[in-house]
Amino acid sequence: MSFDTKGAARLALIGLAVASLAACSSRPKPTGPVEPTPPAQPQAPQQPYTPPAPVPDPTPQGPLPGTIQDFVVNVGDRVYFDTDEYSVRADAQPVLAGQAQWLNRYQSVRVRIEGNADERGTREYNLALGARRANAVREFLIGQGVAASRIETISFGKERPLDPGTDENAWAKNRNARTAITDGAR
Numbered sequence: 001m002s003f004d005t006k007g008a009a010r011l012a013l014i015g016l017a018v019a020s021l022a023a024c025s026s027r028p029k030p031t032g033p034v035e036p037t038p039p040a041q042p043q044a045p046q047q048p049y050t051p052p053a054p055v056p057d058p059t060p061q062g063p064l065p066g067t068i069q070d071f072v073v074n075v076g077d078r079v080y081f082d083t084d085e086y087s088v089r090a091d092a093q094p095v096l097a098g099q100a101q102w103l104n105r106y107q108s109v110r111v112r113i114e115g116n117a118d119e120r121g122t123r124e125y126n127l128a129l130g131a132r133r134a135n136a137v138r139e140f141l142i143g144q145g146v147a148a149s150r151i152e153t154i155s156f157g158k159e160r161p162l163d164p165g166t167d168e169n170a171w172a173k174n175r176n177a178r179t180a181i182t183d184g185a186r
Contacts, residue, residue, distance in 0.1 A: 066106050066186045071179075075102045079137065081175045083118075086132035088140050096137060099179055100144030108184035113137045115155040116162075116178070118171035123157060130155030130177075137177045152182070 063069035071077060076099070079092035088096065103109055115130030115137075134153035142148050163170035 064186060066109075068181045068185045071099075071102055071181055071185070075099055077180065078176050078178045080172065081133055081177070083171070083175065084129070086129060086136050088136050093140075096140045097144060100141050100146050103141065103146045103150070104144070106184065109181055110150045110183040111141075111152075112180045112182050113141075113151060113153045114160075114178040114180055115153065115157075116160060116174055116176050117158050118174040119158045119161065119166070120171065121158070126157035127155050130157045133175075133177045137179065141179075 063073050076095040079095050080089065081087075081092075082089065103111065113134040115132070115134030117126035117129045117133075119126075121129070131153065134155055138148075138151050138153050141151060158174070161170070161174045162176070163173040165171075
């Protein structure tokens with residue numbers, strides 16, 4: 001190797017060493033009085049992590065207002081009658097009053113009152129009894145301000161029992177009038 005190459009390599013190494021030393025040089029000294037570091041403040045103990053409270057689900061709970069499910073769940077769609085009777089019982093009046101309020105709130109809804117009877121008696125007798133029960137419910141609703149034009153009636157007699165049993169419990173369930181929404185609900 002020639003001197004020029006060796007000399008240039010040495011000069012490069014010396015330049016690198018000088019640059020390294022310059023980078024590692026000490027910091028400049030402050031030019032004024034140095035303020036003492038304040039004593040460390042005692043820190044409060046760390047609290048354990050508590051996750052944020054859950055945000056309530058914006059989805060409504062239960063049936064949507066104005067739907068058939070709302071009517072059935074929140075008001076009730078069925079009332080019951082005594083044996084061979086079609087007068088509205090005292091325990092049915094709050095249910096029918098609730099139906100009337102709901103129907104008056106949702107003016108576009110139309111209903112069909114379905115009268116039913118238990119299995120005892122002839123087909124003709126039970127059809128007539130079911131019709132009287134449906135009409136009794138219709139008249140109650142009209143008396144509560146529901147327009148007669150929004151209510152139709154039908155009798156199923158003993159043809160659509162809720163309970164197929166042949167005892168008093170089954171018969172009591174089957175002596176009813178159901179208010180079925182036919183149009184206008186959401």
